[in-house]
């Protein structure tokens with residue numbers, strides 16, 4: 001496979017075309033950002049850990065019948081993925097209150113919700129990815145009714161699969177963010193990544209954060225937490 005031009009550079013990844021139009025090359029960077037890149041750092045080894053964790057989780061989800069853009073892990077920092085047109089919505093699922101919902105609604109952190117809550121955010125850095133209603137997405141053409149229904153169904157399936165997975169390694173899945181894209185047949189599949197950058201993981205019993213909150217809140221040992229997630233996943237076996 002020949003890597004050609006860079007198509008896009010985001011906060012945590014770079015995307016390249018290859019000599020095969022059905023294959024893109026996705027490089028995980030060592031950058032960590034929070035609060036829409038108002039806080040930034042470089043951490044050697046972070047790209048490699050997220051590539052390992054995200055590849056592992058996409059493979060696990062595929063075994064559970066959940067399709068994603070992931071093709072295969074190529075080397076420490078890179079994986080190949082299918083080309084998709086990204087839906088400009090971030091889908092957040094919450095099992096427990098934490099983060100922006102607590103700030104926005106004045107809620108206490110750590111309240112278990114009686115059922116999963118799904119929220120949509122408009123993917124637009126200049127606006128700080130605002131929370132939007134489904135009607136906004138429909139009226140402004142970001143997604144169709146069918147797209148929203150499909151994304152919600154897949155998000156709930158991902159939640160069931162990830163709760164089962166993280167329960168088995170003594171971690172509570174608090175919340176996570178997904179992104180979706182449409183493949184060449186117009187089918188909605190999971191895209192982006194599923195990693196400690198995009199999920200909240202609390203260790204059962206201690207409540208210790210094992211995710212990007214350690215960076216957001218200056219809790220220290222960010223990479224140690226990512227390594228711990230990888231250790232538990234790899235020891236669990238597929």
Ligand code: AMP
Nearest residue numbers: 098099100101175176177197198199200
């Ligand atoms: P928040 O809305 O900040 O409480 O985030 C809810 C969940 O979605 C957390 O697991 C975050 O890590 C994740 N999340 C929200 N926005 C983003 C983003 N722009 N990039 C990566 N993860 C995000």
